[in-house]
Each structure stands twice: as C-alpha cells, then as structure tokens.
Amino acid sequence: MEQVEESLGKIVSNTSQKNSHLLTVVGEGSRIEYKFEPEITAPEGCKYEIAFASMETYYSIPNITVGNNNFTIQKSGKDAKTFSLETGCYGLLDLNKEISIILKDNDMEGAIKLEPVYALLKCAMTVKKGYTVKFGEHSLRKILGFEAGKAYKSLVKDKRFVSEHIVKILTVNSIMVHCDLVEGSYLNGKKASIIYSFFPTAEPGFKIVKEPSQYIYLPVVSDVIRQMSVWVTDQYQNDLELLEENITIKFHLKSC
Helix, strand or coil: CHHHHHHHHHHHHHHCCCCEEEEEEEEECCEEEEEEEEEEECCCCCCEEEEEEEEEEECCCCCECCCCCEEEEEECCCCCEEEECCCECCCHHHHHHHHHHHHHHCCCCCCEEEEEECCCCEEEEEECCCEEEECCCCCCHHHHCCCCCCEEEECCCCEEEECCCCCCCCCCCCEEEEECCECCEEECCEEECEEEEECCCCCCCCEEEECCCCCCCEEECCCEEEEEEEEEECCCCCECCCCCCEEEEEEEEEEC
C-alpha cells in the first residue's frame, strides 16, 4: 500500500504544473547585466533549473587585431616599409585581397600573393621578383604560419614559399556562454559558470544562430532571482570581441 501511495505521489509531482520562464537577454558586446522587476521566486519547496535555449549574433569576432596585423616588405634598392591591416574578421582570401589593395596603393602591385594549401593546412606566399617580405614576432605570421624574423626573398624570379606552420586563421575554437545563476558546471576540474559551449560554424560576417537539440538543465544558485549576468568567452575564458554587434541569448528557467 505504501508503495502504491509513493508511486501515486511521484505521478502527481511529475504531472503537476511547474513554474516556467523564458529569459531573453539582448545587448551589445560580450557582457550583459540586468535586473528582474519583479524578482522571480521559486514556489515553496521547489528549486529552479536553467538551460541554454539559443544565441543569435553575427560572426564579427576579429582574428586580426593590433597584436598581429602587420607585415614588412622591401623592394630592391628601396627602404623597407611596414604596413598594417585594420582590425577585423578575415579569411585567407580576404587577407590576400586587403594586402593587394595596400600594396597597389603604395606602388608595389602584385608584390605578394597568398593562397591556401588545403592538403597541408598551410599558406603559400608568392613573392614577386625583387621583393623581400619579413614578419615580426607580433605580426600576420601568427595567422599565416610563417617564421618571425625570417627574410622571404625573391631575387631572380617570382618565388613561392609555403608556411612552416599550419594556418591559424580562426582564433576561437569554442564559444562559451556563461551565466552567473548556474552551479554544477566545471571547466578543467574547477567550478565554472558555463551553461553551454559550441564551435561557431558560420563564416566570418555571417549570422550565428545556435539552438541545442536538447536542453541540459543545471541547478540555479538561489531560489530568488533578482539580477542576472551573462557573458560569452573563447575557450581560454577571454571575453569575445563582438565589434559592437547585437547579441540575443535565451534561457529556459523552470522549477523542479
């Protein structure tokens, strides 16, 4: 009889209506904070769980910044010149296009041509006859895979150089969504505020729309929710630079 009553109690508990909320945060940049008015309070005897529901933004995460945006080129008989690209999100073909424009504007048209070597995951750089290219420690070489300080020189005819290292055109391997309401999440064995992580499959400049196939609920730290902080980082916990793009993140909150 006791087992029957216990089973009936579980059925009632599982089928009874539970508090459920869709939380949507919208803002610019990688960090968003806001307060709940009125506050959200869990029903007596209940706890809240929260799951990541979706994220929408544009892939504007720059892979070229002031820390890796330059290269040095010298024409025979002339002084070496260092050029810099604007901060932005570039593919290899975009880099080739921008460098070509810069060189054309400085009477060095066609001095460098970049192309991917897909089989090796490397970059090929063709240097025009009479030119020398160098990359400093903090330059495009980090993206393209070339050595720092080495002179890529073409004396007699155009010369093709293949990068010594693989191309690392995308600096972000994982987008991690954090929420300060979460507990029970760990990163490398340490407690973390991560509620969801994923690899951005969108091309630079295109829309990122991420919706999980299944909600994974994590316990909420408090029975009363007055405010909420949400932020997105890369795999190293660095805040993502979204270049002032709008971002929309949704969560599903339910009592359990």
